[in-house]
Each structure stands twice: as C-alpha cells, then as structure tokens.
Amino acid sequence: KAGVTQTPRYLIKTRGQQVTLSCSPISGHRSVSWYQQTPGQGLQFLFEYFSETQRNKGNFPGRFSGRQFSNSRSEMNVSTLELGDSALYLCASSLSSGDWYFGPGTRLTVL
Amino acid sequence: DAKTTQPPSMDCAEGRAANLPCNHSTISGNEYVYWYRQIHSQGPQYIIHGLKNNETNEMASLIITEDRKSSTLILPHATLRDTAVYYCIVRVVRNYGQNFVFGPGTRLSVLP
Numbered sequence: 438k439a440g441v442t443q444t445p446r447y448l449i450k451t452r453g454q455q456v457t458l459s460c461s462p463i464s465g466h467r468s469v470s471w472y473q474q475t476p477g478q479g480l481q482f483l484f485e486y487f488s489e490t491q492r493n494k495g496n497f498p499g500r501f502s503g504r505q506f507s508n509s510r511s512e513m514n515v516s517t518l519e520l521g522d523s524a525l526y527l528c529a530s531s532l533s534s535g536d537w538y539f540g541p542g543t544r545l546t547v548l
Numbered sequence: 549d550a551k552t553t554q555p556p557s558m559d560c561a562e563g564r565a566a567n568l569p570c571n572h573s574t575i576s577g578n579e580y581v582y583w584y585r586q587i588h589s590q591g592p593q594y595i596i597h598g599l600k601n602n603e604t605n606e607m608a609s610l611i612i613t614e615d616r617k618s619s620t621l622i623l624p625h626a627t628l629r630d631t632a633v634y635y636c637i638v639r640v641v642r643n644y645g646q647n648f649v650f651g652p653g654t655r656l657s658v659l660p
Contacts, residue, residue: 441591470647480592480635480650493647527591537648539584539591 439464441530441540449546455516458543462509462530468492469511470537471503474525483526486511515545523547552636557655560630566623568654570636573617579640581612582648583621585632585656592635592650595621626658 442461470485482495486505503513529537553571560566584592603610609622635653
C-alpha cells in the first residue's frame with residue numbers, strides 16, 4: 438500500500454507570494470492533518486480534516502488555510518509568505534482515530 | 549493532553565538494546581502513550597503505542613510502569629539506521645481533534 442505522498446517536495450518562494458501544498462493520504466484514510474516543523478519551534482500542529490470538514494485547528498494566523506476534497510486529498514495554502522514560514526510542512530493521514538502516518542514533507546524556503 | 553519529559557540525547561552501541569525513557573507523571577487514565585521517530589529531514593514514523601499493558605511489535609517494545617507515570621521504548625538490537633529523534637507523546641484517542649503535541653524528543657545516536 439502506498440504511503441502518504443506530498444507534492445512538491447521542495448519549493449522556493451519570495452516574501453509576499455502565496456503557496457499551495459498538496460497531500461494525498463493513504464488509500465482509505467479519511468483523516469488528514471498538517472504540521473509545520475522549524476528548528477526553533479519543532480513540530481507544531483496546523484489543522485486536521487475529516488470528510489472535507491476541518492475538525493481541529495492549531496494556533497496559526499489566518500494566512501494558513503487548508504481544505505480537503507471528497508477523495509480525501511488535502512491542500513494547505515499560505516498567503517502573503519513571510520521569512521518565518523520557511524519550514525518543513527508535514528501531512529499525516531489516519532484511518533480513524535488511531536495511528537497517524539506521516540508523509541515525507543514539503544520543504545518550503547521563503548527568500 | 550499530558551506533557552512528557554525525555555532526555556535530550558542518548559548514545560547506544562550498534563547491536564545493543566536501546567532503552568529510551570519517557571516521564572509522563574500527569575497522564576490521565578484514558579491517555580495512550582505513543583512513540584514516533586524522525587530520521588533526519590523525513591516525516592515522523594509511527595513505532596508503537598499502548599495504554600496500560602506492555603506492547604511489542606516488529607520494531608520495538610513498549611514498557612509502561614504500573615502507575616503509568618513513565619514508560620520505556622526498547623529497540624532490542626539497535627542498528628545505525630535507528631539513529632533518529634524519538635518522540636514520546638501521550639494523548640487521548642478521540643473521534644475528533646486528533647493533533648499530536650510533539651516535544652523536543654530524544655536524539656538517539658547509534659554508534660558503530
């Protein structure tokens with residue numbers, strides 16, 4: 438069974454731009470969550486989706502948004518990029534309330 | 549969800565057992581203990597989880613004390629590929645709000 442896939446794997450943007458990251462969960466998984474990882478703050482929860490509905494949200498500004506499609510694929514968007522948004526963005530999927538499986542991440546660099 | 553305390557780093561000789569401790573003294577009765585690891589620049593990898601009883605799978609064993617205030621992850625025969633940051637997380641398994649709260653973890657270095 439294929440794991441969680443994230444595209445693109447690497448991305449370079451400039452300040453003020455916006456970016457969209459994509460996540461395809463493991464087949465059959467309906468829950469998707471997103472995390473941001475930076476050297477200074479570690480792994481921080483962004484949001485979680487289940488059946489196209491956001492169920493939980495972390496403490497991030499409104500520039501960070503996400504959505505989930507009917508096929509469980511998810512996207513997250515960051516608008517008006519800042520230098521501090523440079524990070525590894527991780528997506529994870531889960532079958533129900535149990536174990537979460539993480540993708541390889543998208544490394545975003547904001548110049 | 550309860551907080552956890554882990555040593556920042558540990559070394560282990562290749563082929564020996566690696567015992568990674570985790571303190572979770574404020575754990576509630578319905579909180580599970582989860583272990584994940586993250587090899588450099590990759591996504592975290594699920595290892596094992598448990599509630600009360602000791603658990604074992606093909607990757608590791610999880611030993612939870614009787615009072616549930618601490619646990620130990622055991623990698624029975626550590627290899628160089630086990631070098632990673634190991635995260636101990638305690639959380640309630642709900643039908644909603646499934647986020648993990650990751651601490652800094654333990655950086656395990658397996659030495660040849």
